[in-house]
Amino acid sequence: MAATAPLFWVALLLLGTAAVRASHVVYPELQSLEAEQVDETSRTGYHFQPPKHWINGPMYYKGLYHLFYQYNPKGAVWGNIVWAHSVSTDLIDWTALDPAVYPSKPFDVNGCWSGSATVLPSGVPALMYTGIDPNKHQVQNVAYPKNLSDPFLREWVKPGYNPVIAPDGGVNASAFRDPTTAWYGPDGHWRLLVGSKVDHKGLAVLYRSRDFKRWVRAHHPFHSGLTGMWECPDFFPVAVAGAGRRHHRRGVDTAELRDKAVAEEVKYVLKVSLDLTRYEYYTVGTYDHATDRYNPDAGFQDNDYGIRYDYGDFYASKSFYDPVKRRRILWGWANESDTVPDDRKKGWAGIQAIPRKLWLSPGGRQLIQWPVEEIKALRAKHVSVADKVVKGGEYFEVTGFKSVQSDVEAAFEIKDLSKAEEFNPAWLTDPQALCKKRGSADNGEVGPFGLWVLADADLTERTAVFFRVFRTNTSKHVVLMCNDPTRSSFESQVYRPTFAGFVNVDISKTKKIALRTLIDHSVVESFGAGGRTCILTRVYPKKAIGDAAHLFVFNHGEAEIKVTNLDAWELKTPKMNVPQQ
Numbered sequence: 001m002a003a004t005a006p007l008f009w010v011a012l013l014l015l016g017t018a019a020v021r022a023s024h025v026v027y028p029e030l031q032s033l034e035a036e037q038v039d040e041t042s043r044t045g046y047h048f049q050p051p052k053h054w055i056n057g058p059m060y061y062k063g064l065y066h067l068f069y070q071y072n073p074k075g076a077v078w079g080n081i082v083w084a085h086s087v088s089t090d091l092i093d094w095t096a097l098d099p100a101v102y103p104s105k106p107f108d109v110n111g112c113w114s115g116s117a118t119v120l121p122s123g124v125p126a127l128m129y130t131g132i133d134p135n136k137h138q139v140q141n142v143a144y145p146k147n148l149s150d151p152f153l154r155e156w157v158k159p160g161y162n163p164v165i166a167p168d169g170g171v172n173a174s175a176f177r178d179p180t181t182a183w184y185g186p187d188g189h190w191r192l193l194v195g196s197k198v199d200h201k202g203l204a205v206l207y208r209s210r211d212f213k214r215w216v217r218a219h220h221p222f223h224s225g226l227t228g229m230w231e232c233p234d235f236f237p238v239a240v241a242g243a244g245r246r247h248h249r250r251g252v253d254t255a256e257l258r259d260k261a262v263a264e265e266v267k268y269v270l271k272v273s274l275d276l277t278r279y280e281y282y283t284v285g286t287y288d289h290a291t292d293r294y295n296p297d298a299g300f301q302d303n304d305y306g307i308r309y310d311y312g313d314f315y316a317s318k319s320f321y322d323p324v325k326r327r328r329i330l331w332g333w334a335n336e337s338d339t340v341p342d343d344r345k346k347g348w349a350g351i352q353a354i355p356r357k358l359w360l361s362p363g364g365r366q367l368i369q370w371p372v373e374e375i376k377a378l379r380a381k382h383v384s385v386a387d388k389v390v391k392g393g394e395y396f397e398v399t400g401f402k403s404v405q406s407d408v409e410a411a412f413e414i415k416d417l418s419k420a421e422e423f424n425p426a427w428l429t430d431p432q433a434l435c436k437k438r439g440s441a442d443n444g445e446v447g448p449f450g451l452w453v454l455a456d457a458d459l460t461e462r463t464a465v466f467f468r469v470f471r472t473n474t475s476k477h478v479v480l481m482c483n484d485p486t487r488s489s490f491e492s493q494v495y496r497p498t499f500a501g502f503v504n505v506d507i508s509k510t511k512k513i514a515l516r517t518l519i520d521h522s523v524v525e526s527f528g529a530g531g532r533t534c535i536l537t538r539v540y541p542k543k544a545i546g547d548a549a550h551l552f553v554f555n556h557g558e559a560e561i562k563v564t565n566l567d568a569w570e571l572k573t574p575k576m577n578v579p580q581q
């Protein structure tokens, strides 16, 4: 264990200074480490940067957003994992605090893995997390704030009655982790889910409790699927458009489920992270409180081909309810795509995606995601383009601003959809394969058109974010959204897969499609059609860096397109994880 993963040692020095100075310093040996040179080229500016790994339960408590994340101060990938802790008043500027939960008791001596926060009806937040015990068994523990008057909730106490959930009754103790936020049913019992598996079957195991202390496993799993181990399950209610007076974009707190009327009026989302493929998928469905059964709605695929939050590099996400703006916020993690030696040289590894507001589409067919509005506060210099026609084979540069750290919103109008190429229904199961075959350099009829981001002046390096429109044999249209990083740089070791998803829009009606892309040095995070399809990619240009990073609009389809509007802003750098003084 001692010799592994040096990347996180270095990252600690950069981001986790507070941990080194901590009053409960548990890793004094870190103080003597010297930082390697930190390469600022591809370091992100406004994306939250944890040194490593999965999101734990983010939450809001008395004026502050708390982000807990997985972090390894000892440098070993799977040893001694702690809950690092940062706070923010606006989800933009972040202050790093000391780790909140770290191995200190037999029930978590080998690591404090992922989990969730639940704010109890008394207003007291509880952290439920997976501890690794002396037998390397995964057990579920609870922790409470030591001092509720401390708005930073710096210290957490683990009651002696932990673990509260042990892997009894045939549960695989090596595959039993990541408890969800608990919800309280109209029958007065708490419930939560724990990710698990039996053979190839992924499970969300349901537990119930009256007092948050003694938990009893339900006889049947809450839900399961033949997709291997389920990690980081997330289960939450979403408002339905048109039901009651509730605005459908407004979030619903799991705490509101105590109210029977609310519980009956909402839909439910179950998301799982697939350990085997490292993808996440979700279903939307109904949940019967009486029988504790969850049923995905017809049309949601409960397998590897299910609908995804993000078709790029996005894993182990968590959502939480924000009572200030009454919204649900989704947060995912994206790892690096280059090599471990490169991570060492860079001095950091892994970022969080931009927090995204999440709601159910009016038709209930999918969730919509949009960067939290707070990010607009970072917008600085602005440029715009309006009603610019781009003929087949043409492109133009968006000039007058620095795009390396920017926010770009564009809308494309397609004059004539009649030329769209025929769609083969066999492609439906694998948009990524389709996009790989029909990449951005492959000329088409309607598309590829979109943006070249992080491009150098002569376009040798570039990452394409684009659309292609196809026509089915029943004259319906299929829109494919792609991210093609194959020319983002030419370093042979960088992982550069093409990512893609279909976009659920009726383009024949509007003849228009929108794209928003957040560019942050080594992150390209895109939202198609107002957040219906999202793709996050990591790229590491060598030439298209700093002021040498350019932004272009291109059209490699025969059909002419019009950029009806394009607005682009440079984004300022927030206070990113500065240790508390």
Ligand SMILES: *[C@@H]1O[C@H](CO)[C@@H](O)[C@H](O)[C@H]1NC(C)=O
Residues within 6 Å of the ligand: 147, 148, 149, 150, 151
């Ligand atoms: C609890 O936190 C408050 C606010 O930070 C502080 O004034 C108080 O001294 C703390 N109490 C204890 C027992 O540490």
Ligand SMILES: *[C@@H]1O[C@H](CO)[C@@H](O)[C@H](O)[C@H]1NC(C)=O
Residues within 6 Å of the ligand: 172, 173, 174, 175, 198, 199
């Ligand atoms: C339990 O899970 C571990 C880790 O995935 C796996 O290696 C092992 O085979 C599982 N044991 C059983 C009995 O299924």
Ligand SMILES: *[C@@H]1O[C@H](CO)[C@@H](O)[C@H](O)[C@H]1NC(C)=O
Residues within 6 Å of the ligand: 278, 315, 335, 336, 337, 338, 495
């Ligand atoms: C992290 O990135 C690598 C590519 O560098 C990929 O193969 C791996 O699956 C990713 N890990 C996770 C957990 O997504």
Ligand SMILES: *[C@@H]1O[C@H](CO)[C@@H](O)[C@H](O)[C@H]1NC(C)=O
Residues within 6 Å of the ligand: 425, 473, 474
């Ligand atoms: C369209 O294609 C599907 C799948 O290939 C086929 O089943 C269907 O019969 C076709 N419909 C028409 C109108 O040609």
